[in-house]
Amino acid sequence: MSINHSSPSKKSHAAGGWGALRSCGKHLLASGAAITGAKTLLKANQPDGFDCPGCAWGDPEHGSSFEFCENGVKAVAWEATDRRATPDIFATHTVSELRGWSDYALENLGRLTEPMVYDRATDRYVPVAWEAAFAGIAAELNALNDPNEAEFYTSGRASNEAAFLYQLFVRMFGTNNFPDCSNMCHEASGVGLMQSVGVGKGTVLLEDFEHADAIFVIGQNPGTNHPRMLGDLRRAAQRGARVVVLNPVRERGLERFADPQDKVEMLRGGSSSVASHYVQPKLGGDMAVIRGIAKLIFARDAAEIAAGRDSLLDLDFIATHTNGLGDWRTEVEATSWAQIEDQSGLPRAEIEMLADVYLGADKVIATWAMGVTQHKHSVATVREIANLLLLRGHVGREGAGLCPVRGHSNVQGDRTMGINENAPEWFIAALEREFDLTLPRAPGHNVLHAINAMVEGKSKAFIGLGGNFVRATPDTDLVDAAMSRCRLTVQIATKPNHSHLAPGEVAYLLPCLGRTEIDRNSRRRPQIVTVEDSMSMVHGSGGINRPASPHLRSEVQIIAGIAAATVGSAKVDWAAMADDYDLVRDRIERVIPGFEDFNVRVRKPRGFRLRNAAAEREWNTASGRAEFSAAPLPAEVEHQQARHTPGTYVLQTFRSHDQYNTTIYGHDDRYRGVYGERRVVFMNPADIADLGLAANAHVDVVGDDADGRARSAEDFRLVAYDIPRGCVAGYYPELNAVVPFSKAGDLSDTPLSKSVVVTFRARAA
Ligand SMILES: Nc1nc2c(c(=O)[nH]1)N[C@H]1C(S)=C(S)[C@@H](COP(=O)(O)OP(=O)(O)OC[C@H]3O[C@@H](n4cnc5c(=O)[nH]c(N)nc54)[C@H](O)[C@@H]3O)O[C@H]1N2
Numbered sequence: 001m002s003i004n005h006s007s008p009s010k011k012s013h014a015a016g017g018w019g020a021l022r023s024c025g026k027h028l029l030a031s032g033a034a035i036t037g038a039k040t041l042l043k044a045n046q047p048d049g050f051d052c053p054g055c056a057w058g059d060p061e062h063g064s065s066f067e068f069c070e071n072g073v074k075a076v077a078w079e080a081t082d083r084r085a086t087p088d089i090f091a092t093h094t095v096s097e098l099r100g101w102s103d104y105a106l107e108n109l110g111r112l113t114e115p116m117v118y119d120r121a122t123d124r125y126v127p128v129a130w131e132a133a134f135a136g137i138a139a140e141l142n143a144l145n146d147p148n149e150a151e152f153y154t155s156g157r158a159s160n161e162a163a164f165l166y167q168l169f170v171r172m173f174g175t176n177n178f179p180d181c182s183n184m185c186h187e188a189s190g191v192g193l194m195q196s197v198g199v200g201k202g203t204v205l206l207e208d209f210e211h212a213d214a215i216f217v218i219g220q221n222p223g224t225n226h227p228r229m230l231g232d233l234r235r236a237a238q239r240g241a242r243v244v245v246l247n248p249v250r251e252r253g254l255e256r257f258a259d260p261q262d263k264v265e266m267l268r269g270g271s272s273s274v275a276s277h278y279v280q281p282k283l284g285g286d287m288a289v290i291r292g293i294a295k296l297i298f299a300r301d302a303a304e305i306a307a308g309r310d311s312l313l314d315l316d317f318i319a320t321h322t323n324g325l326g327d328w329r330t331e332v333e334a335t336s337w338a339q340i341e342d343q344s345g346l347p348r349a350e351i352e353m354l355a356d357v358y359l360g361a362d363k364v365i366a367t368w369a370m371g372v373t374q375h376k377h378s379v380a381t382v383r384e385i386a387n388l389l390l391l392r393g394h395v396g397r398e399g400a401g402l403c404p405v406r407g408h409s410n411v412q413g414d415r416t417m418g419i420n421e422n423a424p425e426w427f428i429a430a431l432e433r434e435f436d437l438t439l440p441r442a443p444g445h446n447v448l449h450a451i452n453a454m455v456e457g458k459s460k461a462f463i464g465l466g467g468n469f470v471r472a473t474p475d476t477d478l479v480d481a482a483m484s485r486c487r488l489t490v491q492i493a494t495k496p497n498h499s500h501l502a503p504g505e506v507a508y509l510l511p512c513l514g515r516t517e518i519d520r521n522s523r524r525r526p527q528i529v530t531v532e533d534s535m536s537m538v539h540g541s542g543g544i545n546r547p548a549s550p551h552l553r554s555e556v557q558i559i560a561g562i563a564a565a566t567v568g569s570a571k572v573d574w575a576a577m578a579d580d581y582d583l584v585r586d587r588i589e590r591v592i593p594g595f596e597d598f599n600v601r602v603r604k605p606r607g608f609r610l611r612n613a614a615a616e617r618e619w620n621t622a623s624g625r626a627e628f629s630a631a632p633l634p635a636e637v638e639h640q641q642a643r644h645t646p647g648t649y650v651l652q653t654f655r656s657h658d659q660y661n662t663t664i665y666g667h668d669d670r671y672r673g674v675y676g677e678r679r680v681v682f683m684n685p686a687d688i689a690d691l692g693l694a695a696n697a698h699v700d701v702v703g704d705d706a707d708g709r710a711r712s713a714e715d716f717r718l719v720a721y722d723i724p725r726g727c728v729a730g731y732y733p734e735l736n737a738v739v740p741f742s743k744a745g746d747l748s749d750t751p752l753s754k755s756v757v758v759t760f761r762a763r764a765a
Pocket residue numbers: 054055071185218219220221222224225226246247248249251281282283284285286369370371372406407408652653654655656657659660661754
């Protein structure tokens with residue numbers, strides 16, 4: 001445990017600041033987009049601009065000035081680049097040759113410019129006309145024995161309009177196979193919150209951060225992944241709120257932050273602390289930490305009551321709004337301190353300090369991301385966090401609430417639009433009524449089901465609406481081979497990536513417009529799309545740049561083209577909707593509650609907020625109340641199991657500062673002091689010594705082969721780091737080679753990307 005105090009000048013150690021500005025300039029220049037890039041940035045997250053493709057953090061209400069964000073700059077510059085992956089490039093390089101390129105080199109080819117089809121004879125992608133591509137895809141899809149032999153993947157950048165049309169088309173085609181990036185991301189948050197509070201989304205608004213007294217930031221690295229959140233955390237810290245961080249790794253952005261928007265701070269070279277309390281649990285130890293806090297609260301509450309004083313719990317809220325406290329309390333009291341300390345990796349004294357912060361605050365927010373959701377017991381952990389907040393009524397009032405911080409900029413909206421392999425009955429029934437259809441009910445595939453079906457040869461077609469399925473999923477080689485064995489692969493994308501280089505027998509690569517580009521219809525009228533952020537705010541997004549190529553089509557147009565060719569236009573006028581997105585929004589309004597007056601409200605500067613019942617203390621659970629969960633702690637999490645086998649460690653795979661998921665912008669991880677390389681493993685110095693090695697030694701990372709599959713990733717440098725013993729860290733996607741597809745989160749099916757069991761093999765020096 002450490003407590004930070006503001007100190008005036010720690011320039012070189014602060015996140016943000018001049019380093020961030022320098023890095024921005026570098027990325028704008030490297031993308032060859034310095035001028036359009038700068039102009040483009042001024043329109044990011046502005047009322048009349050486009051939604052930043054970077055992250056899903058909310059936009060401020062009075063956002064008249066551009067909110068600077070280094071990693072937003074990279075995301076925008078990467079898309080607004082001058083580089084082009086033209087047919088000439090694909091004529092010069094065979095697919096086999098490109099397969100040997102790095103993720104960085106591939107995307108660095110630039111924007112795709114023309115629709116292409118794979119020519120097996122020459123092993124090259126060659127241009128194809130759009131209509132021929134649509135007809136070819138339709139012929140393949142309609143030739144399948146069963147619609148359930150096709151997988152329709154969605155990555156979270158797709159707009160609401162694209163997602164809505166996509167799911168409508170796929171259901172009309174006859175399947176609910178909707179693997180999506182959310183299955184690898186916040187699935188556990190959705191499942192857990194749905195069970196606990198009846199809504200699978202966060203309950204807070206951005207404004208709540210202005211009122212909270214304590215903010216628990218759990219398993220999240222906002223300095224890199226949600227930089228604009230740091231500004232909100234810092235403002236909270238400055239007005240005296242406690243910011244408590246739970247993270248095995250000391251992430252610099254959470255310790256100190258110099259706001260590039262703050263001119264005085266920038267000139268003085270100052271920075272201010274963000275975290276008031278920073279604790280480093282072991283991987284997968286968060287549920288035990290929360291349980292420890294609860295155990296202390298129950299004990300202190302009992303003492304208060306015995307002494308004739310008021311309860312520490314919000315008894316009115318608990319009585320009126322919740323169910324199941326007794327069972328949870330019994331479970332907490334039955335959990336031993338020995339188990340809590342061992343599983344969390346924290347001494348009781350540190351947990352006591354967290355309990356003090358919690359009890360000392362009138363308004364508490366808990367935020368979390370992948371450090372919570374990518375474990376086996378993630379749903380139970382999310383529910384334990386909800387339990388803690390429910391104890392004192394911290395849900396459904398100002399300055400308090402649950403805040404899973406989403407990843408992709410519209411991953412939450414895509415789910416709202418029906419990208420869901422197991423959509424609720426009301427949703428499918430509403431679609432049927434609106435379009436006069438009969439749609440399938442049987443639940444379809446999530447990402448893990450899709451991988452299994454492709455590996456077993458049961459799924460024969462893969463359509464990807466964005467993303468990089470081969471590199472984002474576990475067991476890279478296995479998924480790559482399974483993708484190549486498909487009869488049909490279709491990838492709708494902005495830039496080339498490895499998923500495009502695992503072509504099926506028939507393979508199309510279809511280039512689309514990005515967020516930053518003007519999307520004009522047949523009458524040259526610019527179209528806007530809409531997105532939903534982590535705070536359920538829905539707003540419009542209209543590009544401002546000239547399209548990267550005149551041949552590009554929007555995602556909406558591409559989906560409409562495939563749909564019209566595959567299922568026909570008798571029930572749905574795809575072409576009309578693709579030419580006027582207002583017509584898509586009219587349909588969304590009639591199918592999904594909360595979108596009343598969609599076309600009017602979305603043109604208001606900040607858009608509108610979708611109603612969140614839990615935030616109004618209306619609980620859409622079976623009991624009509626918020627549910628405490630009473631799950632036991634896991635008997636052993638991976639770091640405890642690892643002790644049974646010497647030489648075994650638990651690996652988390654996280655993001656460097658220079659990447660966006662599988663998109664690699666550069667090879668530095670500035671805040672963690674790594675430059676010019678990505679093949680590193682962060683390890684406690686004592687663990688390095690235990691291996692009989694020295695810092696900087698090179699090793700192979702060897703994965704778990706209990707399911708009969710050998711796994712390894714070669715040649716990583718050991719970096720001595722402030723990380724708990726037994727726990728190590730390294731970058732995704734390189735380390736997906738050792739993440740097993742055969743293990744997944746309970747009830748979430750999310751790959752265990754933050755608790756991968758590994759050993760190390762020394763390499764000859
Ligand atoms: N620039 C940039 N922005 C992004 C992305 C990107 O790649 N680049 N990706 C987007 C997407 S899709 C997502 S989902 C989000 C991801 O946002 P994050 O969740 O912040 O992403 P990760 O890099 O995976 O970081 C996980 C953090 O959790 C910590 N952690 C790991 N395991 C545990 C654990 O068991 N307990 C605790 N308490 N902490 C743990 C790690 O040390 C790390 O700090 O960011 C989004 N925004």
